[in-house]
Amino acid sequence: MAVQIPSRQLLIDGEWREPLLKKRVPVINPATEQIIGDIPAATAEDVDLAVAAARRALSRNKGKDWALASGAVRAKYLRAIAAKITERKSELATLEAIDCGKPLDEAAWDMDDVAGCFEYYADLAEGLDAKQKAPVSLPMDTFKSYVLKEPIGVVGLITPWNYPLLMAVWKVAPALAAGCAAILKPSELASLTCLELAEICRDVGLPPGVLNILTGLGPEAGAPLASHPNVDKIAFTGSTATGSKVMAAAAQMVKPVSLELGGKSPIVVFEDVDLDKAAEWTAFGCFWTNGQICSATSRLIVHESIAKEFLDRLVKWTEKIKISDPLEEGCRLGPVVSGGQYEKVLNFISTAKSEGATILCGGVRPEHLKKGFFVEPTIITDVTTSMQIWREEVFGPVLCVKTFGTEEEALDLANDTHYGLGAAVISNDLERCDRVSKALQAGIVWINCSQPCFCQAPWGGNKRSGFGRELGEWGLENYMSVKQVTQYVSDESWGWYRSPSKLSLLTLLKKKSEQKLAIIPIPSRQLFIDGEWREPLLKRRIPIINPTTEQIIGDIPAATAEDVDVAVEAARRALARNKGKDWALASAAVRAKCLLAIASKEDVAGCFEYYADLAEGLDTKQKAPVSLPMKTFKTYVTKEPIGVVGLIIPWLCSQALCGSIVHNHASSKQHSEASNGVALGVN
Secondary structure: OOOOOOOOOOEEEOEOOOOOOEEEEEEOOOOEEEEEEEEOOHHHHHHHHHHHHHHHHHHHHHHHOOOOOHHHHHHHHHHHHHHHHHOOOHHHHHHHHHHHHHHHHHHHHHHHHHHHHHHHHHHHHHHHHOOOEEEEEOOOOOEEEEEEEEOEEEEEOOOOOOHHHHHHHOOOOOOOHHOOOEEOOOOOOEEEEEEHHHHHHHHOOOOOOOOEEOOOHHHHHHHHHHHHOOOOOOEEEOOHHHHHHHHHHHHHHOOEEEEEEOOOOOOEEOOOOOOOHHHHHHHHHHHHHHOOOOOOEEEEEEEOOOOHHHHHHHHHHHHOOEEOOOOOOOOOOOOOOOOOHHHHHHHHHHHHHHHHOEEOOOOOOOOOOOOOOOOOOOOEOOOOOHHHHHHHHOOOOEEEEEEOHHHHHHHHHHHHEEEOOOOEEEEHHHHHHHHHHHOOOOEEEEOOOOOOOOOOOEOOOOOOOOOOOEEHHHHOOEEEEEEEEEEEEOOOOOOOOOOOHHOOHHHHHHHHHHHHHHOOOOOOOOOOOOOOEOOOOOOOEEEEEEOOOOOOOEEEEOHHHHHHHHHHHHHHHHHHHHHHOOOOOOHHHHHHHHHHOOOOOOHEEEEHHHHHHHHHHHHHHOOEEEEEOOEEEEEEEEEOOOOOOOOOOOOOOOHHHHHHHHHOOOEEEEEEEEEOOOOOOOO
């Protein structure tokens, strides 16, 4: 089927603009290996123009045209875009399929999700105005305080090729809903539908500069965007290696980033499952979208008592998958996106064989397809945990397998990875599923399913899979800045600079301080590690100088890297002790009790007591349900400790800052259950 490829330019300031260097990049159909068109290739100079256009969009009419417009105004544009997406669904799905190799049915479902995402964030945008000036309860009635949510500003959005339009919209929709102006840089391997989004934005009259779309190569367009001094935030989805570079570039300007990076997700199958249902979810979890999903459950951990029969069923499910040109009816697995990705996948498989693994099925080009970047769905057994295929992300239709005997062994295998994006558990025992889901170190956990994703629920990972959450209300928060506004409401003067005669309390305190100045004992302390005082390994100490007298009044221990190692190990042990039940997984009330016991200084006590109250309330807020459009799934959100954190504070209010810094260290985890899957029959 001949498909007309529109010839587009860059979208800058609401207009099509040819790249300043007039460069273009060829578009290759991965199913045929033929060049079918080209896209404009932006460079740093074009990035400058787009950023300037975005800045103008935010300041136009003193911000009233977009950033300071009511949420309802922005929602109107988002809904208009959604309607156009739906109107052009078939055309957009076809472009997506020939651009990245995604089966046409999957691409069509993606277009439904794209429209739904714009509609969802239109609803949230409309609700923003009512949530402004949310009051803050204060302990002093002489002040009143409230919170404003404001757009961060100009945001750079860098997106991948596996869900070209959908993952772009995961960022574009909430950014626009928040009132930001954006520069979208999609992958050069799949940009066609993002350029059609540009045309749609022009059709609906989106204000100039609110969304700018720059296609082109990563080093020439993505890198200048990530490091641009006039971009206020970067949101990136892609490889962990590139994400590290984006983070380093942003760090030079202390610019916030959100990163959704790689994964090597486990799927744990217990012995009590329906074998066919579990096999279908296992195949879907790894081979959906040609295996090119960052959250793909590509590490199968199956109970040893059912492993042989389960793998037999799984191979049968895999053999049913139709591999063809993505435009063919019934296609369930198309080509990988490019020749480079094709070679990478085959090299992973070849390395696994050379390391002693067994290719149970697949691992080669399908015999009936002589052209295109096709790889048969592949299952690999006899894998060790040190093998490359077990530890590194393949980003292709490749599943590796290990067996387990106990639940503890399964969890050790599942969590033995640098990544922490997704994980799945399949069992008829829902109490076990709940227990395992809590112990899995991932931002998303699926129970009796794999890979369902809803724009209402948070999406994001832990460890080297990135940080920050997209989708749901969390996605909107990504693009908003919190501003505290506090007003003094008393008729009385503040009184700090009254004449000394009126400062009786302060005068008394000063006299007492002077009396004790010469006799205050300075405790001689060591480092506090693993609950005990420990002398620094290098036995170094630093003098303490009283800034009032300039005299040395004592000293403090001086830690070095070796002491840091010991402290981090102690913190890791604290989290793992008694399988986490002593602290990380303990009742929040237990932690609250400790915080209350710590409080001893007036300034610090108030902070510890405040967070003790919040800690006590955490348990009741766990498993917060997420409203979904499908009744076959249910989703909830839990808040879990991030893990071991390093707290580095200044000298001005060191004890008070130690207390307040605690608040920033919780992570959201999404749990989804398939209610039509194993043993879950929610109607």
